[in-house]
Amino acid sequence: MYPKSLIAVAIAALSVALPAGAGTTYPLQLENCGVELNFDHAPDSAVTVGQAATEILYALDLGDRVKGTSVWFTKVLPEFETVNEAVERLADNDPSFESVVAKRPGLVAVQYEWHVGPQGIVATRDQFADLGIPTYILPADCIGKDNTSGSDGTRTQLYSMESLYLGIVELAQIFDVGERGEEVVADLRGREAAAIAKARGLGLKDTSAVFWFSSAEMDIDPYVAGQGGAPAYMMKALGLRNVVESNEEWPTVSWETIARANPSVIVVARMDRRRFEADDVEKKLAFLRSDPVTSQMEAVKHDRIVILDAHAMDPSIRNISALEALAAALPGLSGQ
Template sequence: MKRLFAASALLVLQALPAAAQTNYPLTLTNCGVELTFDAAPDSAVTIGQSATEILYSLGLAPKVSGTSVWFNPVLPEFAEVNAGIERLADNDPSFESVVAKKPGLVAVQYEWHVGASGMVGTREMFHDVGVPTYILPADCDTKDNSTGGDGTRTGAFDTAHVYKGIRELAAIFDVADTGAQVIADLQATEAAAIDRARALDLPDDLSAVFWFSSADLELDPFVAGRLGAPGYMLDKLGIENAVETDEEWPTVGWESIARADPDLIVVAYMDRRRFPADDIEEKLKFLRNDPVASQMTAVREGRIVQMDAHAMSATLRSIHGLDALSQALADMAFE
């Protein structure tokens, strides 16, 4: 497997063009808004864990003056630098707390935090006080966020959207070489995960459902639609999504899920505790004891995969989620 990973990484690196220094002024269109940078921003505040981890991966932690919106602990390799950076809020920060840091850029994961009806503020509010905003393309490319809630995918999520965000942030901060290397490493992980699954010769009709959380365990769960990050993972591994909708995270009744009878269930674990079902132990207890859910093939056969909640969103962790699911499949038996 190490030889496969090394070979995949070499192929990716050979395919990458040499990165160039940024020529300012840099102009780009981000989620429908034109941005121009005369120089690399001298500081940044992040609204969303994925935006934070991308900036850290680009070696820009010294420029990050504040973070917010966390689901799980930061990736282990960034634990030390993250400990020294102010966390403005575990969940949604206030507009005032963000602009008080006087950032040269606000990097945003979700458009519903900073967008037309942003919970933190609109892009216009930030731009009016001289603070540019950059929203990760994974949350607006092939996605309509005007539908409310978590939005609706107009096309399938692809990791190209994650790589675009990394590449553009690297250009904004004039660290294109670092961005190219980060992308190469992620592409190598992606390729190795797909090759591993192909070697398993999985059944053609294998199906799965992704359970993120539930507002209450007595209510219908939030499960993954077919076009988001979980849909990308299943498509790459040759597995059908038991939930057929373009909504990002629809609620679907357990009776409907049980009728579909998925071969495996992927459940999210997270530190966030907005809802009782955010706790993975509550999820597992429900699956094993609910009279409907407990009768599903995946539960009876013990084919329940635990996955980092942030990997289920359209983030760089989605590649790690693909890898984790590929490895979990290697340990399962299917009739």
């Protein structure tokens, strides 16, 4: 469902619905991840469940309306440090339903459907709706994705930045800052195109990659990027082959299997979260260089390892900076 072309059409329709500089016309009706939302006016406040949603609202200059945040992987982007200092962090990880409701938000903006879906870790969308609180899930987590299968869901279509851009534009419409939304998307699109052009100009042949997010324990099968998520999009956009064949968002794959595939480059996640021992990027690097299996991979022997923020590996505005960083590292692979 929701082919890339239809997402682009939806963005275009939202962009041209009003003359340049005009505000949102209310009542505003949107379909969001299978739920119809109606707004009589711009919400006066918001609580975010997910760093991606938080940083989008900050990018839209809506930091003064954010009354609470939660689910953080790493430090906020440097340009948002000042505004973030004034916002209460309800939880580093999953917030309680009570803590979110206590803020009396006009909107709850959510990164992952599983936080507020039918089996919501925080609560269900219906529970929030019963209190008159609308919930908006970033479309990137439900468009072309089956969240009923696998621990992190399964992609039925390759992730596209278009689904993230749709979320930015719709949140801008909801909060009556449509012009700012268009500016943010235009900037991201330009940077995306430049990074792709830079990588494609290298003419790399059969260059492959694996993205390692974390591992439940240091010496067991790692969580790596499957064929459909944000890392898969980055690899395809830059002309890299993903050695992981699963369509799960973050499947576990044995190091023996990865070693046999012998990826040209290994991308590892850096994060502040410490849910697992392998969340620590230094421990990841030490493992790669000392384990009898991983240490024999060409990417490890020749130090073809790229470190990216973990949050940039999930759909977020950070996808573009990750795309730029990976494109900048690729010239070093020319002698592989």
